[in-house]
Amino acid sequence: MSVPVEVIFKRPEALRDRPTHYCPGCPHGIAHRLVAEALDDLGLRERAVGVAPVGCSVLAYNYFNCDFQEAAHGRAPALATGIKRGRPDTIVFTYQGDGDLASIGMAEIIHAANRGEKITVVFINNAIYGMTGGQMAPTTLVGQKTTTSPYGRDPEQIGWPIRMAELLSTLVAPVYVTRQALYTPQLVRKARKALHTAFRLQAEGKGFTFVELLSSCPTGWGMTPVEALEWGKEKMMAYFPLGEFKKPEAEEGGKK
Amino acid sequence: MTSTSVIFAGFGGQGVLMAGKLLAEAGLLEGKNVAWIPSYGPEMRGGTANCTVVLSDEIVGSPIVPDPDHIVVLNRPSLDKFEPAMKPGGHCVVNSALIDRKVERTDILPTYVEGNTIATEIENPRGLNIVMLGAFVKKSGLVSLDSVKEALHHVFSGAKERFYEGNLKALEKGAEAV
Amino acid sequence: MTRVLMKGAEAVGEAAIKAGCRHFFGYPITPQNEIPEYMSRRLPQVGGTYVQGESEVASINMLFGCAGAGVRVMTSSSSPGISLMQEGISYIAGAELPVVVINMVRGGPGLGGIQPAQSDYFQATRGGGHGDYYTMVLAPSTVQEAVELVMDAFDLADKYRNPVLVLGDGIIGQMMEPVEFPEREPALVDKPWATTGCKGREPNIVKSLLLDPYELEEHNRKLQQKYERMKREDVRVETVDLDGAEVVLCAYGTTSRVCRTAMERLREKGVKVGLVRPITLFPFPEKTIQSLDPKKVKFILTVEMSLGQMVQDVKLYTEGRIPVHFFGRTGGVVPTPQEVVREVLKRLGKEVEK
Ligand SMILES: Cc1ncc(C[n+]2csc(CCOP(=O)(O)OP(=O)(O)O)c2C)c(N)n1
Ligand code: SF4
Numbered sequence: 001m002s003v004p005v006e007v008i009f010k011r012p013e014a015l016r017d018r019p020t021h022y023c024p025g026c027p028h029g030i031a032h033r034l035v036a037e038a039l040d041d042l043g044l045r046e047r048a049v050g051v052a053p054v055g056c057s058v059l060a061y062n063y064f065n066c067d068f069q070e071a072a073h074g075r076a077p078a079l080a081t082g083i084k085r086g087r088p089d090t091i092v093f094t095y096q097g098d099g100d101l102a103s104i105g106m107a108e109i110i111h112a113a114n115r116g117e118k119i120t121v122v123f124i125n126n127a128i129y130g131m132t133g134g135q136m137a138p139t140t141l142v143g144q145k146t147t148t149s150p151y152g153r154d155p156e157q158i159g160w161p162i163r164m165a166e167l168l169s170t171l172v173a174p175v176y177v178t179r180q181a182l183y184t185p186q187l188v189r190k191a192r193k194a195l196h197t198a199f200r201l202q203a204e205g206k207g208f209t210f211v212e213l214l215s216s217c218p219t220g221w222g223m224t225p226v227e228a229l230e231w232g233k234e235k236m237m238a239y240f241p242l243g244e245f246k247k248p249e250a251e252e253g254g255k256k
Numbered sequence: 257m258t259s260t261s262v263i264f265a266g267f268g269g270q271g272v273l274m275a276g277k278l279l280a281e282a283g284l285l286e287g288k289n290v291a292w293i294p295s296y297g298p299e300m301r302g303g304t305a306n307c308t309v310v311l312s313d314e315i316v317g318s319p320i321v322p323d324p325d326h327i328v329v330l331n332r333p334s335l336d337k338f339e340p341a342m343k344p345g346g347h348c349v350v351n352s353a354l355i356d357r358k359v360e361r362t363d364i365l366p367t368y369v370e371g372n373t374i375a376t377e378i379e380n381p382r383g384l385n386i387v388m389l390g391a392f393v394k395k396s397g398l399v400s401l402d403s404v405k406e407a408l409h410h411v412f413s414g415a416k417e418r419f420y421e422g423n424l425k426a427l428e429k430g431a432e433a434v
Numbered sequence: 435m436t437r438v439l440m441k442g443a444e445a446v447g448e449a450a451i452k453a454g455c456r457h458f459f460g461y462p463i464t465p466q467n468e469i470p471e472y473m474s475r476r477l478p479q480v481g482g483t484y485v486q487g488e489s490e491v492a493s494i495n496m497l498f499g500c501a502g503a504g505v506r507v508m509t510s511s512s513s514p515g516i517s518l519m520q521e522g523i524s525y526i527a528g529a530e531l532p533v534v535v536i537n538m539v540r541g542g543p544g545l546g547g548i549q550p551a552q553s554d555y556f557q558a559t560r561g562g563g564h565g566d567y568y569t570m571v572l573a574p575s576t577v578q579e580a581v582e583l584v585m586d587a588f589d590l591a592d593k594y595r596n597p598v599l600v601l602g603d604g605i606i607g608q609m610m611e612p613v614e615f616p617e618r619e620p621a622l623v624d625k626p627w628a629t630t631g632c633k634g635r636e637p638n639i640v641k642s643l644l645l646d647p648y649e650l651e652e653h654n655r656k657l658q659q660k661y662e663r664m665k666r667e668d669v670r671v672e673t674v675d676l677d678g679a680e681v682v683l684c685a686y687g688t689t690s691r692v693c694r695t696a697m698e699r700l701r702e703k704g705v706k707v708g709l710v711r712p713i714t715l716f717p718f719p720e721k722t723i724q725s726l727d728p729k730k731v732k733f734i735l736t737v738e739m740s741l742g743q744m745v746q747d748v749k750l751y752t753e754g755r756i757p758v759h760f761f762g763r764t765g766g767v768v769p770t771p772q773e774v775v776r777e778v779l780k781r782l783g784k785e786v787e788k
Pocket of ligand 1: 131
């Protein structure tokens with residue numbers, strides 16, 4: 001496989017040794033691994049509680065080796081709020097797709113961020129609804145064809161793709177907001193670092209942390225895994241710039 | 257005939273849904289009542305796919321058939337799954353190019369078709385489903401081959417017209433093979 | 435017109451368009467995605483509008499607004515999505531607006547599964563949201579009937595100024611059957627109450643708020659009169675072989691088809707068996723149930739893809755005169771004709787073969 005799997009050394013403890021149900025070449029598996037490695041590196045696995053979304057990663061609770069709850073579609077940040085408030089010692093993270101987070105769950109994400117909930121949100125942006133068979137997402141690119149935008153996304157009709165990281169960084173409370181991508185080994189390495197930072201900040205009790213990961217969906221996009229990575233690098237990264245949109249001042253090179 | 261059920265099964269991507277649809281279309285052309293229902297859900301993703309077609313002179317009752325009259329199987333897991341479920345006396349049409357075992361039951365009628373080989377020979381590897389359909393229709397006589405040809409014409413028209421000739425050939429070759 | 439082979443979900447979409455519906459708002463969910471997908475393709479071709487809402491909550495409120503503006507409008511979803519729509523449906527019933535809502539039911543509760551079920555019967559027939567209201571509920575058992583009922587649903591919604599729910603399931607949505615679209619012009623009615631701009635008239639207000647308890651009580655009484663009128667004028671039911679039946683099966687939608695196949699096999703075994711198939715679940719065909727003769731009918735067997743919901747209505751209307759039994763599978767499992775046959779024979783005290 002041509003997916004950036006430079007990270008195959010050994011299975012992190014925070015992941016179970018199980019085959020996943022993801023399509024061949026789907027980056028969900030890599031994203032899981034990066035989250036698990038961050039938890040391992042920081043020694044947080046036994047304190048961690050994940051919240052699974054409704055989307056292709058609905059079965060994430062089968063793959064992570066830590067406590068998990070499964071939320072209703074879009075409500076993961078609300079569940080996470082409840083978990084963290086009820087048990088402040090836990091390390092709470094949600095793992096959400098773009099339909100889950102930026103469409104039906106827009107209210108929950110904005111308000112969890114605005115309250116400065118001390119949680120980590122991992123946002124997988126693949127510009128489509130994978131689970132339900134390739135419908136348009138709020139992050140679907142202009143002109144991109146999906147099963148419910150058969151003539152291509154028309155901004156006149158349905159608006160422009162939402163840039164979640166930028167949107168959340170306009171709020172006062174969040175401490176760390178970043179966008180990374182999973183299209184090449186170099187990018188994956190950076191994404192891993194970002195997740196590490198996010199979980200560390202949560203463990204330090206700093207506040208709300210948000211890591212958007214640009215991903216791909218070979219099945220929903222109707223491409224081979226390689227084509228999908230290329231398309232992501234070219235098209236997704238052009239519209240969704242990578243970077244750290246918010247970072248505590250004390251962080252190295254940080255700007256607030 | 258009051259009601260006859262056929263299950264087409266194989267890997268996702270082998271075209272079993274289309275084969276079933278063509279049979280249903282052909283039945284409709286012959287004035288029968290028909291129903292076609294696919295398996296749906298995560299099963300579709302990379303895994304197995306199947307559809308059930310019911311043809312009837314009367315109202316079609318339950319479209320979900322636990323014990324089909326006939327089966328057309330394109331891969332091994334499908335044979336393993338549906339052979340035991342069949343009613344006695346039906347046709348079991350097997351893609352022997354991919355399935356490395358024989359039918360075990362003695363109360364059903366096996367037919368072995370080198371589906372992939374035939375499809376490759378006529379330079380239409382994606383026509384495997386139609387080859388198998390041709391074999392089944394010839395063997396079972398459930399509908400006439402002409403009706404299936406008409407259905408093919410109907411389904412492969414307009415933008416899909418260019419697939420018509422190739423599939424017609426696949427159908428004929430499948431029928432000749434048994 | 436000739437009969438064409440069509441998938442239930444797409445036929446439902448086309449039927450809505452034939453009924454004059456040019457506006458569709460919805461949110462994807464399995465197993466009904468082919469309806470919004472069809473509408474996103476077809477509506478622009480006929481000058482209509484398709485909007486994918488950001489959620490079911492938003493989508494049903496888009497219907498609320500659109501219906502208030504006097505326009506024929508539809509949404510479709512499946513169980514978890516329909517639960518989210520209940521707030522809006524309650525407001526729409528309160529504001530007395532005509533909308534059509536399709537529910538291709540899947541197994542619950544919660545996220546449940548995606549295979550066909552009938553476990554939303556309570557939600558559908560008891561109003562579903564808060565307040566003293568009902569929605570009309572139509573339950574097709576074939577793709578052809580789905581087409582006809584969807585077209586009727588728009589007329590009934592207008593007639594009663596009330597939400598009409600079409601309750602299908604994954605099978606009705608996914609199945610392909612021959613359909614013929616009735617040639618009829620949409621019966622569009624005047625909607626003088628709609629918010630179209632008040633030029634030349636007093637302003638129209640579409641709302642459900644009535645703070646004065648006496649006024650709200652009066653409003654509720656008026657709603658009840660509508661429901662009573664539905665019971666008088668628009669009950670639909672199909673009965674099969676009730677004459678001389680010693681056993682009566684009662685089932686709607688997909689399970690009624692399972693029962694039909696079971697009936698053939700029961701007849702071969704000498705059992706006199708009939709079927710009551712409610713087509714409207716609200717209003718329920720109570721008279722048909724009441725008219726069954728306790729001297730002839732040994733028992734009624736209600737068959738559902740749930741663990742027993744409609745059976746409560748059947749019991750209610752038999753008023754204890756005839757024993758009512760239940761057989762069901764749930765969670766997305768479809769009962770087989772054999773299971774129904776076995777249950778009937780067992781209840782009759784006959785030999786049950788393996
Ligand atoms: C209330 C409700 N509405 C709709 C659905 C159907 N549904 C399941 S997953 C999904 C969207 C998935 O897309 P995304 O969040 O982008 O994740 P992906 O599958 O692409 O990873 C939808 C609409 C549901 N389960 N519940
Ligand atoms: S549908 Fe897309 S997002 Fe879902 S598992 Fe397949 S490739 Fe991944």
